[in-house]
Amino acid sequence: MSTNSYTVAELSDDESVFGPDENDKYRDPTLYVQDTHTNSPIHYNLRTLSYSGLLTFHSCPRKFQLNRLLPREATEETDEGGHLDFGTVVGNGVQELLVTGSMERAIFKAFIDWKDNLESERGAKSSKTFWHAVQAIKKFTEIINGPLAMYELAYFNGKPAVELGFRIDFGNGFKFRGKLDALLIHRINRSYLPLECKTTGWSVIDEAMYGNSAQGVGYGVVIDRVAFESDTEVNSYNVFYPVYMTKKAEWVPMFFPKSNSSRAGWLQSVFFDVMRIKEYAEIDHFPMHGESCFGFNKQCKHYGMCGLSTSTLVGDMNSVPIKLDKVEDYPLEFDVDDLINAQIAKEFE
Numbered sequence: 001m002s003t004n005s006y007t008v009a010e011l012s013d014d015e016s017v018f019g020p021d022e023n024d025k026y027r028d029p030t031l032y033v034q035d036t037h038t039n040s041p042i043h044y045n046l047r048t049l050s051y052s053g054l055l056t057f058h059s060c061p062r063k064f065q066l067n068r069l070l071p072r073e074a075t076e077e078t079d080e081g082g083h084l085d086f087g088t089v090v091g092n093g094v095q096e097l098l099v100t101g102s103m104e105r106a107i108f109k110a111f112i113d114w115k116d117n118l119e120s121e122r123g124a125k126s127s128k129t130f131w132h133a134v135q136a137i138k139k140f141t142e143i144i145n146g147p148l149a150m151y152e153l154a155y156f157n158g159k160p161a162v163e164l165g166f167r168i169d170f171g172n173g174f175k176f177r178g179k180l181d182a183l184l185i186h187r188i189n190r191s192y193l194p195l196e197c198k199t200t201g202w203s204v205i206d207e208a209m210y211g212n213s214a215q216g217v218g219y220g221v222v223i224d225r226v227a228f229e230s231d232t233e234v235n236s237y238n239v240f241y242p243v244y245m246t247k248k249a250e251w252v253p254m255f256f257p258k259s260n261s262s263r264a265g266w267l268q269s270v271f272f273d274v275m276r277i278k279e280y281a282e283i284d285h286f287p288m289h290g291e292s293c294f295g296f297n298k299q300c301k302h303y304g305m306c307g308l309s310t311s312t313l314v315g316d317m318n319s320v321p322i323k324l325d326k327v328e329d330y331p332l333e334f335d336v337d338d339l340i341n342a343q344i345a346k347e348f349e
């Protein structure tokens with residue numbers, strides 16, 4: 001199947017499709033990552049993976065498939081409580097604070113990113129208004145001066161390591177992409193510390209909510225390779241989750257050590273996910289998991305129609321727009337063999 005048979009557009013997991021008259025400029029390989037397996041019988045969108053995408057795949061393969069093949073208006077989730085917006089604004093503000101050290105610039109960043117009216121009460125019940133976001137950013141100084149006192153922001157290619165994007169080639173056209181909120185480095189021993197900022201409306205949090213998250217383990221595999229290439233000695237590492245509890249207006253710092261075996265296990269798990277996606281695509285059947293039809297107090301966006309055939313819902317597969325990534329968004333490019341070699345090297349340290 002050739003690339004020309006697809007409608008090509010630059011599109012992230014949550015953005016809208018551009019019109020067909022704008023497609024040509026997205027074919028520039030210096031600006032956009034191109035499909036390396038244009039003859040694959042599996043649509044490109046089903047071969048571009050991420051942590052959040054695989055979470056959806058694990059909960060319901062059918063939802064994963066439809067999310068990547070249907071237009072945005074058919075897959076976009078509503079955010080009536082402002083939960084997603086709040087987390088994004090706080091996270092971006094924290095990143096600005098880590099980069100510049102300026103609270104004024106961090107708050108201004110939150111102001112720029114806030115999509116709603118500043119006085120909107122949309123997130124009032126869950127303490128997720130703009131002013132609550134500002135409060136969260138201000139309180140993050142307690143984390144910087146406390147648990148992170150011995151760390152500073154790392155730099156990659158001369159740029160501050162926030163929203164540090166990486167892509168891993170798992171073969172057969174499958175790519176796993178991700179972005180670290182921030183990568184820190186110890187001021188003395190120069191060991192790396194991935195940071196993933198979280199917000200929650202829960203009144204009580206438990207380490208089990210984040211301790212075994214595949215997200216942190218995946219970061220570790222990538223950072224191992226970065227350390228290997230830069231001759232940085234990293235024998236073991238933690239992943240750091242600062243979790244902001246909105247109802248208590250406080251940050252809870254959580255450090256989780258990630259072993260070599262857990263990192264090797266993560267690579268194997270993604271390989272298994274790739275195998276399952278290939279199998280489902282080959283038989284043209286992505287199973288529906290009915291236990292996932294209702295969550296977060298609402299029905300799945302596809303409920304009531306996901307039982308129809310894919311051809312009925314999607315139409316001609318060749319007309320489904322490809323979701324291309326910007327090259328600049330993912331400066332860290334790895335072949336899965338590179339990461340495996342880095343893990344092997346650690347075993348013999």
